[in-house]
Amino acid sequence: MQLELEYNPSRIATVEDYRLTLKEAKKLLDCAADEDEEIIKGIISDLEYTIEWMSTGRRPGNKRGIERRAAYQNNRLFDPLIIQRYFRSEEPVFSWDQHQKEDIIHSWERDQLDCALSVLTDREKEIFLMNKGHCLQNTEIASLLGVSESNISSTIHHSEKKILNHISECLICSCR
Structure with a gap:
């Protein structure tokens, strides 16, 4: 399976675009060769991190945002x-x-x-x-x-x- 994404520099990526890319990357992981598996897992991890940051508006892993500081x-x-x-x-x-x-x-x-x-x-x-x-x-x-x-x-x-x-x-x- 080949990952095909169209690159358009004038278009801003949305969270939904990242979710679609994540779905495609997970499909690729199922049929990937052993040497490509680690690379694809890294891509999936990065995509999940980015999606969480974009969805919540704060860095993943932080318990409270800057607006909630003492x-x-x-x-x-x-x-x-x-x-x-x-x-x-x-x-x-x-x-x-x-x-x-x-x-x-x-x-x-x-x-x-x-x-x-x-x-x-x-x-x-x-x-x-x-x-x-x-x-x-x-x-x-x-x-x-x-x-x-x-x-x-x-x-x-x-x-x-x-x-x-x-x-x-x-x-x-x-x-x-």
């Missing part, structure tokens, strides 16, 4: 560039901070960030701004502050959760 997995608290501009537009507060003050942030952005950061303690705010504002790695922050890297990591995670909770309840923060 809130902390797909939400950013704020645009990182705005946080960096905020950090540069403040007077240096911490001893390790050596930047020049710049006025590059809008007043409403400043109000939003001030409100969001208001729920953090001074230590949490310092660590959070070192990580998000200055883009320092956890190891650098730990060595500057003389604490463990795991302490920095957990503080950043805890701070993000506090800010997320505050943003969901606060009118100023949620008006983006």
